[in-house]
Amino acid sequence: MQGTSHDLHSIFSMRAEGEIHPLTLPEQIAEAVFRAIIEGEYELGERIREEELSRRFQVSRGPVREALRILEKDSVVVILPHRGAHVTELSAKEVQ
Incomplete structure (x- = not known):
């Protein structure tokens, strides 16, 4: 289903099952940011800045916004009006 954004669960499920699915740019960014959160690069409640991600992935802010x-x-971040995206607390079940 190319051109349609999936949620993280479906992205990881397809990969685990060996299903070949070319990820869209926003999906690739979302996956990378999710892994960065899991690895502790971002703390709970920390703001994730669009500008920083745009520079990091060398893309415009559009794909970054879609990734967020x-x-x-998937309740990994919460986007607050005029305050941006912030990391939410993940339960062990959500991480799996």
Whole structure:
């Protein structure tokens, strides 16, 4: 289903099952940010800045915003109006 953003669970499930699915740019960014959160690069409640991610991944802010919306859909981040995206607390079940 190319061109449609999936949630992180479906992305990881497809990969675990060996299903070949080319990830969109926002999905790739969402996956990388999720891994950075899991590895402790970002702390709970910490703001994730679009500008920083744009520089890090050498992309415009559009794909970064889409990636953050993917993460928000999975409750990994919360996006607050005029305050940006912040890391939410993940339960052990959500991490798996």
